Amino acid sequence: MSLTTIAVEHLSKTFGHSPVLQDVGFEIRAGERVALVGPSGSGKSTLLRHLVGLTKANRHSDSRVTVMDRCIQRRGRLARGSRAQRCRTGYIFQQFNLVGRLSVMTNVLIGRLGCMPRWRALIGRFTPEEHEMALRSLKRVGLEELAHQRANTLSGGQMQRVAIARVLMQDADIILADEPIASLDPRSAREVMDTLQRINEEDGRTIVVSLHQVDYARDYCQRAIALKHGQVYFDGPIDQLTDIRLAYLYANAELDKPHESRFPASAPTALRVAG
Amino acid sequence: MSTATPSSRHWRKPPFITNPLLRWGILIGCVVYAVWALYTLPFDWARIQEGMSRAQRIFSGAFPPSFERSELLIEGLLESFKIAILATLLGLALSVPIAFMAARNIAAKPIYLLGRGLIITARSFHPVIVAILFVKAVGFGPIAGVLTLTIYSIGFVAKMLAERIEEIDWGQVEALRSSGTRYVAVLQFAVLPQIMPRQIGLAMYQLDSNLRASAVVGIVGAGGIGATLMNAFGRYDYAFALAITLVIIAVILVVEAISGRIRRNIW
Incomplete structure (x- = not known):
């Protein structure tokens, strides 16, 4: 396997008449921890969705998304066998997307469905080894004692850690996390980011995480890719994403973030002290 | 603006249909249609009278x-x-x-x-x-x-x-x-x-x-x-x-x- 695990070339996406991604391209090496930053509406989620084929690129562009040397989509068409390829990529959502009426244990187990034989996936018969693996995954996110509780009884932070356990169950080499901490309180957010970091360091799984809090990106990631108006604005080591560059990144983005521009200039610092 | 002056302080429920011509037109239309339908349907009053006594017989026969x-x-x-x-x-x-x-x-x-x-x-x-x-x-x-x-x-x-x-x-x-x-x-x-x-x-x-x-x-x-x-x-x-x-x-x-x-x- 080559060092490059995710390669995106000339990716463009238009919703209706508004371009969301314009000629985006980058490469990510195996084992990296990459933060995807940028103002809301800059195309972070859309970009991540392209990497697993949940969204297809524009038809006429010369785009290509390759994950672990296998083509996921090319010129806006999903490649054959991209479903099987998706088993190797875990996805974490802002809204957790657990199946609320099933137990925590089952929610972790269903991460395995993609790589199970067809008939066994259909009737949902999991082997004892898979049960053991699910328990191990839950233990790694620190929730093994909640295994038999219903998923919709958990707190937000716990739900997101179950979602991480589901990705571990998938044994995914790449974990894509779309705003995983955006709807969590600071403590739960730290727990989730700590868990992701630990998984990256212990297992060497590649992690791409979109964040709108740059502080978290600086604390947890080595590299940042910044998007602005659907284009790559910055791609490099996180310490080179200086405050001045950040100011430019978020400048003229008021249209996308009306609530921030309404605050007086002193408000952000005041809020930070309070937080 | 002059209509908004407090000529009457009481709020009145606005009518369901604003146009008065349409409002009264629909109402009159419904009444006319109902009368016409009742008039043209073949009700046979003699048979209904006959049936009433039969219904009475059925109900009295049904008890207890x-x-x-x-x-x-x-x-x-x-x-x-x-x-x-x-x-x-x-x-x-x-x-x-x-x-x-x-x-x-x-x-x-x-x-x-x-x-x-x-x-x-x-x-x-x-x-x-x-x-x-x-x-x-x-x-x-x-x-x-x-x-x-x-x-x-x-x-x-x-x-x-x-x-x-x-x-x-x-x-x-x-x-x-x-x-x-x-x-x-x-x-x-x-x-x-x-x-x-x-x-x-x-x-x-x-x-x-x-x-x-x-x-x-x-x-x-x-x-x-x-x-x-x-x-x-x-x-x-x-x-x-x-x-x-x-x-x-x-x-x-x-x-x-x-x-x-x-x-x-x-x-």
């Missing part, structure tokens, strides 16, 4: 209700139960796949149109009309009743279930799809758990609805307690007919209470 031939009554009632339960099971088994076909968010366009078409066909006729067709097709008796109520169940359950499927939280589906899960397993693990409470509620509702309908379709020859009732009328045994009617009311009250309680606890 007679439970003498109660084994016939129980037999008919049990048959109605069998018809209703079989039709509910059959109808549910068929309506789940049809509902999945008729949900826009998970079915491809041609399959969606087919599913919607099946539902519309099943809903377009009242069960009594369907029962008449089936009685002609498979003869008198409970088979016609079961088939009729199966169609009736599909029309209702599949439609409501399809609408529930269209309202599911799509994120759970995407979560499984993003991990490479196959389509059918996605339905099993992301869609079914979400629609299960509604599914059970609909099943309970349909069971008591089928029981009520089975009494009606029996009258046109599709078996069950309705057939017993029709026979009692045919033999001028009005006391027995009243007994049957009372029992039907009692049974439906009980079943509705039970299914209502179950649905409330599940919802």
Whole structure:
């Protein structure tokens, strides 16, 4: 396997008449921890969705998304066998997307469905080894004692850690996390980011995480890719994403973030002290 | 602006239709049509008068209700139960796949149109009309009743279930799809758990609805307690007919209470 695990070339996406991604391209090496930053509406989620084929690129562009040397989509068409390829990529959502009426244990187990034989996936018969693996995954996110509780009884932070356990169950080499901490309180957010970091360091799984809090990106990631108006604005080591560059990144983005521009200039610092 | 000056401090409910010409026009139109319809329909007052005395005879003959031939009554009632339960099971088994076909968010366009078409066909006729067709097709008796109520169940359950499927939280589906899960397993693990409470509620509702309908379709020859009732009328045994009617009311009250309680606890 080559060092490059995710390669995106000339990716463009238009919703209706508004371009969301314009000629985006980058490469990510195996084992990296990459933060995807940028103002809301800059195309972070859309970009991540392209990497697993949940969204297809524009038809006429010369785009290509390759994950672990296998083509996921090319010129806006999903490649054959991209479903099987998706088993190797875990996805974490802002809204957790657990199946609320099933137990925590089952929610972790269903991460395995993609790589199970067809008939066994259909009737949902999991082997004892898979049960053991699910328990191990839950233990790694620190929730093994909640295994038999219903998923919709958990707190937000716990739900997101179950979602991480589901990705571990998938044994995914790449974990894509779309705003995983955006709807969590600071403590739960730290727990989730700590868990992701630990998984990256212990297992060497590649992690791409979109964040709108740059502080978290600086604390947890080595590299940042910044998007602005659907284009790559910055791609490099996180310490080179200086405050001045950040100011430019978020400048003229008021249209996308009306609530921030309404605050007086002193408000952000005041809020930070309070937080 | 001058109209807003406080000439009257009391708020008046604005009329439902703002245009006064349209408002009065519709009202007068309705009254005129009703009078005209009443005038042109062939009411034969002489026959109605005659019928009144016959109705009086029936009601006086019906009191007190007679439970003498109660084994016939129980037999008919049990048959109605069998018809209703079989039709509910059959109808549910068929309506789940049809509902999945008729949900826009998970079915491809041609399959969606087919599913919607099946539902519309099943809903377009009242069960009594369907029962008449089936009685002609498979003869008198409970088979016609079961088939009729199966169609009736599909029309209702599949439609409501399809609408529930269209309202599911799509994120759970995407979560499984993003991990490479196959389509059918996605339905099993992301869609079914979400629609299960509604599914059970609909099943309970349909069971008591089928029981009520089975009494009606029996009258046109599709078996069950309705057939017993029709026979009692045919033999001028009005006391027995009243007994049957009372029992039907009692049974439906009980079943509705039970299914209502179950649905409330599940919802």
